[in-house]
Amino acid sequence: MDRDGSIPMDTFKILVPAHEGAFDNWKQFARALLDHTNPYTTRRYADEPALAWLSMINEGNFGNFFRDLRTFPEWTRAWNRWLAKRYADRAALAAAWARS
Numbered sequence: 001m002d003r004d005g006s007i008p009m010d011t012f013k014i015l016v017p018a019h020e021g022a023f024d025n026w027k028q029f030a031r032a033l034l035d036h037t038n039p040y041t042t043r044r045y046a047d048e049p050a051l052a053w054l055s056m057i058n059e060g061n062f063g064n065f066f067r068d069l070r071t072f073p074e075w076t077r078a079w080n081r082w083l084a085k086r087y088a089d090r091a092a093l094a095a096a097w098a099r100s
Contacts, residue, residue: 010065010068012025013057013059013065014065014068014069014072014075015072015074016057017078018072018074018075018077018078019074026056026057029056030056033045033054034046
């Protein structure tokens with residue numbers, strides 16, 4: 001599904017792992033942020049020793065949105081692609097999930 005970019009922040013958080021455009025937007029933001037040079041140290045933010053880690057999507061934990069994931073066709077397609085890569089056919093899928 002194409003989206004014009006005018007989406008609520010929580011929708012963006014949900015789409016980043018499953019929608020190529022949202023992921024590309026996130027990568028562009030992350031690259032711009034980490035490539036920025038600190039004017040006081042003259043190092044890129046990515047090279048700052050004081051920077052231990054970043055949460056690039058604040059409160060983007062899927063547990064926060066678990067109920068909503070099924071309402072996004074992008075997530076359904078991503079899930080089906082994952083299943084198709086992991087299991088040779090429906091019989092293998094059924095056998096694997098019957099054991100769980």
